Amino acid sequence: MTSDISFEEAVDKIIDEDADYENVTEECFTSTKSFWNFPCAHRQYRHDGNCHLIHGYSRSFHFVFGIKSFTKEGFAVDYGDLKELKAHLDHMYDHTLVLDEDDPHMDKFRQLENAGVCRIRTHPMGPGMEGTAHYLCEWTDKWLRKRTRGRAWVISVEARENDKNSSIYTNPNAGFKGWIG
Numbered sequence: 505m506t507s508d509i510s511f512e513e514a515v516d517k518i519i520d521e522d523a524d525y526e527n528v529t530e531e532c533f534t535s536t537k538s539f540w541n542f543p544c545a546h547r548q549y550r551h552d553g554n555c556h557l558i559h560g561y562s563r564s565f566h567f568v569f570g571i572k573s574f575t576k577e578g579f580a581v582d583y584g585d586l587k588e589l590k591a592h593l594d595h596m597y598d599h600t601l602v603l604d605e606d607d608p609h610m611d612k613f614r615q616l617e618n619a620g621v622c623r624i625r626t627h628p629m630g631p632g633m634e635g636t637a638h639y640l641c642e643w644t645d646k647w648l649r650k651r652t653r654g655r656a657w658v659i660s661v662e663a664r665e666n667d668k669n670s671s672i673y674t675n676p677n678a679g680f681k682g683w684i685g
């Protein structure tokens with residue numbers, strides 16, 4: 505004779521058996537923050553198609569943060585602490601022109617910048633969404649660890665140029681690296 509139990513009873517049984525919250529640590533939590541709609545131009549001089557021409561997008565950024573422990577308020581990351589990150593995003597992508605560091609026309613672009621026509625910004629890995637996600641991950645990870653004395657770090661950054669296209673860079677150095685200061 506088999507004693508069938510209902511689906512609900514089976515789930516309750518599994519949950520009861522696994523009701524071990526001992527292994528739920530603060531390190532299990534992540535938090536995210538998004539920044540929307542930065543008016544920004546760029547050009548990718550190596551591109552054979554239209555992308556070698558200066559063109560613009562409304563860029564957005566999505567950060568995922570990891571932590572060793574909560575703040576005293578029980579937050580993973582206190583969003584009030586991110587003002588410097590927002591200021592850096594404004595500096596980099598609000599009415600700016602993002603170029604390759606080795607753009608063959610850089611001299612001319614610098615002349616235009618000196619004439620007050622544009623503000624040039626560069627990334628080590630180029631002006632596209634890949635280079636942007638990589639740059640922001642490196643900058644923000646360094647900044648956030650310092651800001652939180654090592655308590656929090658960046659897991660990944662998504663850089664989005666429009667509704668359709670984005671690139672995600674995953675931090676190969678994520679995780680706790682020790683307390684700072």
Ligand SMILES: [Zn+2]
Binds near residue numbers: 554555559
């Ligand atoms: Zn393009």
